[in-house]
Amino acid sequence: MEIVRKNSLEEINATIPVPKGTGGIFKKLFAFSGPGALVAVGYMDPGNWITSIQGGSLYSYLLLSVIxxxxxxxxxxxxxxxKLGIVTGMDLAQATKCLVGKKAAFVLWVAAELAIIATEIAEVIGSAIAMNLLFKIPVLLGVVVTVLDVFLLLVLMKFNIRKIEALVFTLITTIFVIFAYEVALANPDLGKIFRSFIPQYDILTAQVEGGDSAFFIGLGIVGATVMPHNLYLHSSIVQSRKYDRSDETALKEAIRYATIDSNLQLGFSFIINCLLLILGASLFFGKNPDDIGRFAQLYTALQDHTMVGAIASSTLSTLFTVALLASGQNAAITGTLTGQIVMEGFINFRLPLWQRRIITRLIAIMPVIGCIYLLGDKGDMVEKLLIYTQVFLSIALPISMVPLLYLTSSKKRMGKFVNCVPSIILGWLAITILVILNIQLISETIQMLFN
Incomplete structure (x- = not known):
């Protein structure tokens, strides 16, 4: 099928100028920096928080290697x-549609939308809990209030993409500083931390009585880290930079700086996720699984000088909840953009961003409200729902990974910018392992349901 070029997110496509010529490396890096921050947000949303905190609480530093x-x-x-966005001028949804045709594209659109809704559920829960801890707003009311963040989106829409990128980067930096400070006060075991970056077999077998298995939480961490919607988002927003798309040298330069931007920002998110797990391990490991690892308990622990140190106070716990709220709002911005990208790319349909935001959020709050109504908001079921959404994202991930790897490994589509052999091997290896682990997870879940 012939690939038809069409601008992705047309309102921001090729709107950010970059310096020309061979000089000014740092100026060029600054000009290309920003898309990586929007992507990195998805690597540190409330879903990452709860899976990392639970992993540290139940299994100490064991799952650091998974992160x-x-x-x-x-x-x-x-x-x-x-690379896909820069070289082809299309986002992943558009390129996938050209590859598989309209009927299959519709199915893939539904899968992408479910992944976005799963991400939205995590943001709803994280924001509602943060408002409950900060302002004592009941969790159920907080869930309903999250619908109003459409007004935040309306305000942000008045700014250009560059200012939104700067805002998101500022919030990421704030989150990083808060957790680096809190982990330093918790005085973790640095030797065990560094040793835990080497994968251990216990990840597949460890099971704490009364808690989820290390394998289950590990897959949740995978789903919370490598999120399907980020793949669509990144392939689109890198096209916001203005450069000569017919010049091979300009394309090569754009790919180089986009790679640096992406890896630097994802390095930040990696450190933040490690800090979350380390904090959970330092404060809760070895305690009753029924009494550990939830947001409210971490909030309380940060006020306890016997657990964190003499400096612990309400300030630390307040900083924690502010960071949680910021994380949810950060992810809400990128989730809305991604929703528009997959809708336009797969089924060629467009809605105003604020309408898109309301529809997605209303769908996302329904299972949360149902969970609270049936089970209450005092226990851990709401946060368990959050973990389950991250496991679902892990299962959905190969649906996005396979087209991406196939397209970027095609010399016909990528020309000189086709994936190198080591990248192709690593990519297919990652997909194969993830599929095998997902099959095992589904099998175990079915056995649990019928036993």
């Missing part, structure tokens, strides 16, 4: 996304 491997896979995939 490392997931982050490295994410870096590889995001570079492929950037």
């Amino acid at each position: 490392l491997i997931s982050s490295l896979i994410g870096m590889l995939l995001q570079v492929m996304c950037a």
Whole structure:
């Protein structure tokens, strides 16, 4: 099928100028920096928070290697996304539609929308809990209030993409500083931390009585880290930079700086996710699984000087909840953009961003409200729902990974910018392992349901 070129997110496509010529390396890096920050947000949303905190609480530093491997896979995939967008002038949804045809594209659109809704559920839960801890707003009311963040989107729409990128980067930096400070106060075991970056077999077998298995949480970490919607997002927003798309040298330069931007920002998100797991391990490991690892308990622990140190106070716990709220709002911005990208790319349909935001959010709050109504908001079921959404994202991930790897490994489509052999091997290896692990997870889940 012939690939028809069409601008992705036309309102921001090729709107950010970049310096010309061979000089001014740092100026060029600054001009190309920004898309990586919008992508990195998806690597540190509330879903990452709860899976990392739970992983540290139940299994100490064991799952740090999962965060490392997931982050490295994410870096590889995001570079492929950037290359696809820059070289073909299309985002992943558009290029996939041209590859598979309209009928299959509709099915893939539904899968992408489900992944976006799963991400939205995590943002709803994280924001509602943050408002409950900060302002004592009931969680159920907080869930409903999250619909109003459409007004935040309306305000942001008045700014250009460059200012939104700057805002997101500022919030990321704030989150990083807060958790680096809080982990330093928790005084973790640095030797064990560094040793835990080496994968261990216990990840597949460890099971704490009364808690989820290390394997289950590990897949949740994978789903929370390498998120399907980020692949569509990155392939689109890299096209916001204005350069000569007919010049091979300009394309090569754009790919180089986009790669640096992406890897630097994802490096930040990797460190933040490690800090979350380390904080969970330092404060809760070895305690009753029924009493650990939830947002409210971490909030309380940060006020306890016997757990964190003499400096612990309400300030630390407040900083934690502010960072949680910022994380949810950060992810809400990028989730809305991604929704528009997949809708336009797969089915060629467009809605105003604020309408898109309301529809997606209303769908996302329904399962959360149902969970609270049936089970209440005092226990851990709401946060368990959050973990389940991240496991679903892990299962959905190969649906986006396979077309991406196939397209960027095609010399016909990518020309001289086709994936190198090591990248192709690593990509297919990652997909194969992930599919096998997902099959095992589904099998175990079915057995649990019928036993």
